[in-house]
Every structure is written in C-alpha cells, then in structure tokens.
Amino acid sequence: MxxxxxxxxxxxxxxxxxxxxxxxxxxxxxxxxxxxxxxxxxxxxxxxxxxxxxxxxxxxxxxxxxxxxxxxxxxxxxREAFKLSAEQCIYYFENIIPKLDDIDKCFKENKITSIGEVKIKSTSEGIKASVKLDVSRCPEEIFRDITYVLNVIEGFSLYFISGVADERVAFSSVGRTYVNSMEMLLPIICSVQGSGYENVFKLYLLWKDRIDKQEALNQKIKLDKKMQEECFVTTKTIGF
The missing domain is CATH 1.10.287 (Helix Hairpins)
Known part of the structure; x- marks a missing residue:
C-alpha cells in the first residue's frame, strides 16, 4: 500500500x-x-x-x-481474492456442510424427497422462477435450520457475486456440492425471490450453468471418440 x-x-x-x-x-x-x-x-x-x-x-x-x-x-x-476464496471454501466445509448434512438427515428421517417444484426461465426482464412449494410434510423445526443455513450461505455467496473473492477458485473446490445442496432447497430460495437469498440464487445459476456446459462438452468428447473408433471397424468378407 x-x-x-x-x-x-x-x-x-x-x-x-x-x-x-x-x-x-x-x-x-x-x-x-x-x-x-x-x-x-x-x-x-x-x-x-x-x-x-x-x-x-x-x-x-x-x-x-x-x-x-x-x-x-x-x-x-x-492474491487477496484467491486468499479470500480459499478461506471461504474452508469455512464452507467446516461450518456450512455439517448444517446441510443435518437438514438432509432430517429430510430422510421424515421421508421427504422434495419440498416443491421450480421452473426457471430467461425473460427480457431477466431470470424468472415459478415455484410450487410443498412443505406439508416438513416439521416446523426444520424451517428454522433451513432459514439459518440459507442466511449463512447468502453471506458466503455475496463474496463471489460481488467479485471480492474469486468464484472460479471456489467452484473447483465446492461448486458441485453447492449446486447439489441448493437444488434441494431451491423451492424455498425462489419462494422469497426479490426479498432474500438473491446471491445464493445468482451463484447457483452461475455454477449450475458451468456444470451443465462441462457435462455437455464431456458428452460431446465421448461421442466423438466413439464415432472415431467405429470408423476403424472393418467387415471381413468370407473368401471362396
């Protein structure tokens, strides 16, 4: 300085x-x-x-x-952005994942496989999500846990959406875990769209899109490789 x-x-x-x-x-x-x-x-x-x-x-x-x-x-x-990213990843593993595991355990104990349905679409006004929330089988105490952990994840996500920390560094470490966990809680996240969890939703969309593109590219590479292998297959004719 x-x-x-x-x-x-x-x-x-x-x-x-x-x-x-x-x-x-x-x-x-x-x-x-x-x-x-x-x-x-x-x-x-x-x-x-x-x-x-x-x-x-x-x-x-x-x-x-x-x-x-x-x-x-x-x-x-x-350097500071990389350092902060590493610190946030450690925080995610040590503090956030155990809370998410507790929620997942509660879902399994109550045989809850879904808490609703979310449809995400791109419009001229931006990304919009339509939500059908179904929490009829969820015990009341689980909402306190979900609210708490989402508030913590909102703070975590803010570092990367604001650009203070490098999100690409974090993605390689916690990207897939983050996306998988948020997909289960997405109906609650989107039900308060515009009034909370905006950074959670933005980071989810960013990393989900990247994962989808990576998987599509991997599928293309596998398909191209398979086609190349098939080109070398020859048919032997029976001689007289």
Missing part, C-alpha cells in the same frame, strides 16, 4: 514539473537571450537545449512507475 502511494506521488510530481516547465518555457528563453555574460549565457542555452529531452525521459520514467504500481496493485488484488 505504501509503495502504491509513493508511486502515485512521484507521478503527480512529474506532472507538476512538466506543467510548470511548459508554462514558464517562454520566460526561460527570454532570460537566456537577454543575459549579458556570454559564457553563462552559453551554459543557460545548453540547459535550455537539454531540458526538453530530460523532461521527456522524466515523463517516461514517471509513466513507467505508475504502470508498475498499477500492475503491482492488480497482482495484490488477485
């Missing part, structure tokens, strides 16, 4: 020096021409001759320092 401030100050200083020199360039030339001492006037003329390339060099150096400072800042930002 200190280096970044120093580089910015250097850049501002170079800019001020250049601006001042340009503004007072005409006055410097007049002083040189009217100076009575020939030797000293020659020195001033030489300085006047050198000032333009020197200012150019100083400007290039200043711009280079600013560019380096920007690159360092970007690298540090990425």
């Amino acid at each position: 200190k280096k970044k401030v120093i580089y910015i100050c250097i850049g501002i200083l170079f800019f001020l020096v250049i601006t001042y020199s340009i503004i007072n360039y005409g006055e410097i030339v007049m002083v040189v021409k009217n100076f009575p001492n020939t030797t000293f006037r020659n020195i001033l003329e030489m300085i006047d001759f050198l000032i333009t390339p020197l200012l150019f060099i100083v400007t290039i150096m200043g711009l280079k320092e600013i560019t380096v400072a920007k690159e360092i800042s970007e690298v540090n930002a990425k």
Whole structure:
C-alpha cells in the first residue's frame, strides 16, 4: 500500500514539473537571450537545449512507475481474492456442510424427497422462477435450520457475486456440492425471490450453468471418440 502511494506521488510530481516547465518555457528563453555574460549565457542555452529531452525521459520514467504500481496493485488484488476464496471454501466445509448434512438427515428421517417444484426461465426482464412449494410434510423445526443455513450461505455467496473473492477458485473446490445442496432447497430460495437469498440464487445459476456446459462438452468428447473408433471397424468378407 505504501509503495502504491509513493508511486502515485512521484507521478503527480512529474506532472507538476512538466506543467510548470511548459508554462514558464517562454520566460526561460527570454532570460537566456537577454543575459549579458556570454559564457553563462552559453551554459543557460545548453540547459535550455537539454531540458526538453530530460523532461521527456522524466515523463517516461514517471509513466513507467505508475504502470508498475498499477500492475503491482492488480497482482495484490488477485492474491487477496484467491486468499479470500480459499478461506471461504474452508469455512464452507467446516461450518456450512455439517448444517446441510443435518437438514438432509432430517429430510430422510421424515421421508421427504422434495419440498416443491421450480421452473426457471430467461425473460427480457431477466431470470424468472415459478415455484410450487410443498412443505406439508416438513416439521416446523426444520424451517428454522433451513432459514439459518440459507442466511449463512447468502453471506458466503455475496463474496463471489460481488467479485471480492474469486468464484472460479471456489467452484473447483465446492461448486458441485453447492449446486447439489441448493437444488434441494431451491423451492424455498425462489419462494422469497426479490426479498432474500438473491446471491445464493445468482451463484447457483452461475455454477449450475458451468456444470451443465462441462457435462455437455464431456458428452460431446465421448461421442466423438466413439464415432472415431467405429470408423476403424472393418467387415471381413468370407473368401471362396
């Protein structure tokens, strides 16, 4: 952070020096021409001759320092995003997954295979979800657990949707687990659409779409490989 401030100050200083020199360039030339001492006037003329390339060099150096400072800042930002992603993944494994396991256990004990149906479609106004919620077989205490864990997951998801943490790093670690868990709770998530769990829903859509594309690509690769293998199969004719 200190280096970044120093580089910015250097850049501002170079800019001020250049601006001042340009503004007072005409006055410097007049002083040189009217100076009575020939030797000293020659020195001033030489300085006047050198000032333009020197200012150019100083400007290039200043711009280079600013560019380096920007690159360092970007690298540090990425490093922090990766670090935060790793921390959030650890938090997900240690704190969120046990809560989701408890909910899943409660569902199995009460023989609940679904709590509703969700249809997601893309419209001109964005992604819309229509929900049919069926919680008639759910015990009341399970809603407290679901509400609690979804609030925690909302905070987790916010880091990645806001861009503070790198979601691609997290996806490789918890992406599929996250999507599978949220699909079971999706009817509740979508039933409050617009008033809560927006980041949970956005991260679910992002990672679900990526998983679907990866699976489609894998299927295509397998199909292409199978077709290539079939091309090498030849039929032997029976000779006489």
